[in-house]
Amino acid sequence: MMNTLPAPGLTLATFASQLRFDAIPADVVARTVNLYVDWLGSALAGKGARPVETIAAFARRAGGSPGGPGTADVLIDRTRATPYFAAMVNGAASHFAEQDDVHNGSVFHPATVVFPVALALAQARGASGRAFIEAAVAGYEVGIRVGEFLGRSHYKVFHTTGTAGTVAAAATAGRLLGLSPERMLDAFGSAGTQASGLWEFLRDAADSKQLHTAMAAANGLMAAELAHDGFRGATRILEGAQGMAAGMSTDADPARLTDRLGERWATAETSFKYHASCRHTHPAADALLAVMARERLAATDIEAVVTHVHQGAIDVLGAVTVPSTVHQAKFNMGTVLALVAWHGHAGVDEFEREYAAAHVAAFRDRVSMAFDDEVDRAYPARWIGKVTVTTRDGRTFVGRVDEPKGDPGNTLSRDEIARKVRTLAAFSGAASAGEVERLVADAWQVASRDVLGTLFPEGSA
Amino acid sequence: MMNTLPAPGLTLATFASQLRFDAIPADVVARTVNLYVDWLGSALAGKGARPVETIAAFARRAGGSPGGPGTADVLIDRTRATPYFAAMVNGAASHFAEQDDVHNGSVFHPATVVFPVALALAQARGASGRAFIEAAVAGYEVGIRVGEFLGRSHYKVFHTTGTAGTVAAAATAGRLLGLSPERMLDAFGSAGTQASGLWEFLRDAADSKQLHTAMAAANGLMAAELAHDGFRGATRILEGAQGMAAGMSTDADPARLTDRLGERWATAETSFKYHASCRHTHPAADALLAVMARERLAATDIEAVVTHVHQGAIDVLGAVTVPSTVHQAKFNMGTVLALVAWHGHAGVDEFEREYAAAHVAAFRDRVSMAFDDEVDRAYPARWIGKVTVTTRDGRTFVGRVDEPKGDPGNTLSRDEIARKVRTLAAFSGAASAGEVERLVADAWQVASRDVLGTLFPEGSA
Numbered sequence: 001m002m003n004t005l006p007a008p009g010l011t012l013a014t015f016a017s018q019l020r021f022d023a024i025p026a027d028v029v030a031r032t033v034n035l036y037v038d039w040l041g042s043a044l045a046g047k048g049a050r051p052v053e054t055i056a057a058f059a060r061r062a063g064g065s066p067g068g069p070g071t072a073d074v075l076i077d078r079t080r081a082t083p084y085f086a087a088m089v090n091g092a093a094s095h096f097a098e099q100d101d102v103h104n105g106s107v108f109h110p111a112t113v114v115f116p117v118a119l120a121l122a123q124a125r126g127a128s129g130r131a132f133i134e135a136a137v138a139g140y141e142v143g144i145r146v147g148e149f150l151g152r153s154h155y156k157v158f159h160t161t162g163t164a165g166t167v168a169a170a171a172t173a174g175r176l177l178g179l180s181p182e183r184m185l186d187a188f189g190s191a192g193t194q195a196s197g198l199w200e201f202l203r204d205a206a207d208s209k210q211l212h213t214a215m216a217a218a219n220g221l222m223a224a225e226l227a228h229d230g231f232r233g234a235t236r237i238l239e240g241a242q243g244m245a246a247g248m249s250t251d252a253d254p255a256r257l258t259d260r261l262g263e264r265w266a267t268a269e270t271s272f273k274y275h276a277s278c279r280h281t282h283p284a285a286d287a288l289l290a291v292m293a294r295e296r297l298a299a300t301d302i303e304a305v306v307t308h309v310h311q312g313a314i315d316v317l318g319a320v321t322v323p324s325t326v327h328q329a330k331f332n333m334g335t336v337l338a339l340v341a342w343h344g345h346a347g348v349d350e351f352e353r354e355y356a357a358a359h360v361a362a363f364r365d366r367v368s369m370a371f372d373d374e375v376d377r378a379y380p381a382r383w384i385g386k387v388t389v390t391t392r393d394g395r396t397f398v399g400r401v402d403e404p405k406g407d408p409g410n411t412l413s414r415d416e417i418a419r420k421v422r423t424l425a426a427f428s429g430a431a432s433a434g435e436v437e438r439l440v441a442d443a444w445q446v447a448s449r450d451v452l453g454t455l456f457p458e459g460s461a
Numbered sequence: 462m463m464n465t466l467p468a469p470g471l472t473l474a475t476f477a478s479q480l481r482f483d484a485i486p487a488d489v490v491a492r493t494v495n496l497y498v499d500w501l502g503s504a505l506a507g508k509g510a511r512p513v514e515t516i517a518a519f520a521r522r523a524g525g526s527p528g529g530p531g532t533a534d535v536l537i538d539r540t541r542a543t544p545y546f547a548a549m550v551n552g553a554a555s556h557f558a559e560q561d562d563v564h565n566g567s568v569f570h571p572a573t574v575v576f577p578v579a580l581a582l583a584q585a586r587g588a589s590g591r592a593f594i595e596a597a598v599a600g601y602e603v604g605i606r607v608g609e610f611l612g613r614s615h616y617k618v619f620h621t622t623g624t625a626g627t628v629a630a631a632a633t634a635g636r637l638l639g640l641s642p643e644r645m646l647d648a649f650g651s652a653g654t655q656a657s658g659l660w661e662f663l664r665d666a667a668d669s670k671q672l673h674t675a676m677a678a679a680n681g682l683m684a685a686e687l688a689h690d691g692f693r694g695a696t697r698i699l700e701g702a703q704g705m706a707a708g709m710s711t712d713a714d715p716a717r718l719t720d721r722l723g724e725r726w727a728t729a730e731t732s733f734k735y736h737a738s739c740r741h742t743h744p745a746a747d748a749l750l751a752v753m754a755r756e757r758l759a760a761t762d763i764e765a766v767v768t769h770v771h772q773g774a775i776d777v778l779g780a781v782t783v784p785s786t787v788h789q790a791k792f793n794m795g796t797v798l799a800l801v802a803w804h805g806h807a808g809v810d811e812f813e814r815e816y817a818a819a820h821v822a823a824f825r826d827r828v829s830m831a832f833d834d835e836v837d838r839a840y841p842a843r844w845i846g847k848v849t850v851t852t853r854d855g856r857t858f859v860g861r862v863d864e865p866k867g868d869p870g871n872t873l874s875r876d877e878i879a880r881k882v883r884t885l886a887a888f889s890g891a892a893s894a895g896e897v898e899r900l901v902a903d904a905w906q907v908a909s910r911d912v913l914g915t916l917f918p919e920g921s922a
Contacts, residue, residue: 054692058683062545063524082524157708162654189662193669194676196657199703201650201695208695211687215655219676222519222894226672233516234662234669242660247618249707
């Protein structure tokens with residue numbers, strides 16, 4: 001190794017293995033805490049959702065121990081499970097409401113695969129808040145770089161949060177287990193060879209999205225536990241000739257795996273979701289809101305909206321024209337724009353009440369997507385929103401946002417995050433208003449805890 | 462659906478859902494029983510193997526219930542686990558010794574992903590032997606066709622037994638759960654979107670092979686249980702524009718998915734493994750044995766062997782030149798040919814004792830692989846073995862076999878299968894000679910059992 005560069009996967013594994021809390025800038029730690037609190041809202045929001053509850057029921061059955069000897073919180077029902085099943089169920093739950101965070105450049109949702117693992121293992125092992133933050137940041141930094149490495153060709157067919165997410169979850173778990181660089185690389189190997197998740201489910205409004213995050217979290221945790229016990233993984237699972245990129249990408253760039261490790265904090269580049277819909281709809285939604293505010297338009301003034309989008313938006317959203325479920329509606333540009341036009345915000349309540357309402361459907365059918373070269377070239381580093389709005393009285397306006405709400409330069413405040421958690425918990429009924437206040441107040445302090453205990457010290461709901 | 466052909470995935474799911482014991486020809490049932498007994502030997506052989514035991518330890522920990530309320534046998538240690546973990550551990554165990562069966566045309570190892578699921582769910586549900594056979598045949602027929610569909614491009618990077626195997630496991634589980642065609646298709650969707658397994662691990666002699674089969678079995682079982690409870694999967698996960706073939710193959714042929722369903726019994730095309738090594742080494746091994754027998758050569762008479770092989774053999778075996786573990790030696794053409802030259806057979810005991818011995822290494826280094834156009838064109842439908850042997854005294858002989866031992870036209874007898882089980886159980890110490898006799902005698906009768914109970918009625922070892 002003296003005169004040759006180490007393999008990029010090993011460099012990345014070494015970084016994840018050796019990341020120390022004190023090396024993480026204070027503003028990155030603070031942002032990580034915000035991402036964690038934001039994630040709690042999404043995890044609570046999954047309660048009662050059929051796909052999530054179905055996975056939870058499977059986990060109870062497969063675990064063979066309902067109400068058994070678990071050491072990690074399951075947020076939707078306040079039971080305690082083994083870390084494996086807690087990670088599985090919380091991973092499913094936190095990706096349901098389409099409110100969990102996203103990293104633009106990698107098109108990867110880190111929180112839903114990282115925090116279920118970090119919380120479960122930290123609770124089971126009585127880890128400190130500093131260890132919890134280290135593990136979470138390790139997961140974000142690794143997963144984002146793996147997503148960037150796999151590139152746009154990968155994302156056309158694969159759900160990067162399922163694939164890169166498995167490696168992110170392994171990095172998180174591996175850090176909490178104290179894996180050496182070599183064992184961390186083993187964990188990457190066992191995670192990467194299990195990486196999966198295909199977009200095909202979107203055409204049918206099927207339930208696979210929650211399965212992808214559930215299993216990315218669970219499989220990543222498993223990979224790290226196996227590595228801890230000496231189970232060997234491929235040392236070049238990311239970049240090797242028969243590895244992830246070889247099988248699942250045509251434009252992979254290994255340099256992205258090690259991009260400014262320890263200097264560039266990709267964690268802090270992560271965007272919060274303001275609207276409860278697929279992130280690909282947010283830039284256009286905010287651009288429409290900007291036009292409506294500027295020109296003082298109401299929804300009823302608008303004849304048509306053309307959204308000028310990147311190819312990835314067409315690939316992911318194009319499959320659905322008339323949504324048949326709330327979840328599918330969150331992947332429908334017309335529905336999202338209709339809800340923001342009518343309500344100024346497309347939140348979980350707006351979707352639930354109105355996604356199929358006649359006034360929303362009528363607006364939806366007057367929204368179209370058009371490929372835009374500038375937007376596409378900027379993507380995925382920047383998610384530019386551009387719309388052309390035609391009014392009923394024949395005027396035409398163009399609108400543009402360069403940073404949709406929730407992006408790093410236009411981030412959510414702690415008050416806005418707390419409000420989001422309140423809305424999500426109330427929506428699902430997973431916690432009372434008072435419980436949410438206590439949960440959130442505690443969570444802001446997570447980094448300074450000596451030991452991470454249960455989130456529900458007063459017992460089950 | 463009146464005037465259009467149904468999607469091939471739906472046709473395949475309908476076949477798996479509706480397969481009835483009475484529709485399976487008697488000789489196919491008999492062959493399935495042989496494959497089951499053969500599998501028992503491989504499952505027992507995994508006992509004590511580090512990767513297998515590591516996965517078993519993980520399963521006990523993740524399940525939270527060591528020695529707990531399981532209803533399905535774990536063969537390596539005679540504990541009882543939930544069907545999920547029993548399938549996981551038996552799936553890991555039965556792919557370790559490289560003695561489990563293989564279907565040539567699909568390059569897929571069916572037993573190691575099908576029987577762990579069939580046995581676990583049949584035991585847990587008290588199913589009959591006929592239901593067990595139905596489920597196993599459903600898994601073989603589905604998995605083999607999915608493997609053939611994914612094609613050679615898939616197998617260059619992906620371990621088909623992990624990918625197609627997940628769908629095979631789902632078909633097996635779905636049949637035992639009595640899924641309707643629509644729910645079976647949901648199971649395929651949730652299985653296919655989890656399909657994974659990369660060949661990269663071979664370069665490092667890593668442990669991923671057992672992880673692939675463990676998780677194919679467990680994930681396929683999970684997919685079927687979720688579908689039973691209403692969890693929706695993509696309806697075109699195999700052939701859709703963002704499905705398995707789109708993401709993981711460049712030469713997929715959808716016609717293979719429905720090839721003569723109910724007329725062609727792919728189950729009976731499955732080959733038993735005679736040598737304890739990667740199947741890609743068997744044709745050349747048998748061709749060498751044929752030359753040695755015909756020309757009355759001893760190992761010491763041989764100067765060099767050129768094996769004339771298909772590209773797939775080079776892709777899979779080419780990564781290893783000097784094996785550093787027993788397992789890697791099973792993927793090394795030179796070692797396999799050395800063992801058969803010296804012993805007439807490359808079994809688990811021969812590998813364990815001699816894979817690194819000087820006389821074996823010396824022979825190994827005089828074996829090479831050369832691409833052969835005829836062999837490659839026949840593959841994967843036929844696995845032709847061709848060798849050119851040069852002797853120390855300067856003679857040259859060519860040898861050829863058209864059906865390696867274990868292939869359907871050169872299959873193992875029940876006596877040979879029973880002997881194989883005895884050898885494997887003795888190798889690992891998983892069962893005494895007397896126990897093996899009883900286990901095998903019982904297993905020949907599996908199809909006529911009213912209820913499938915535990916394999917170990919006298920309790921744990």
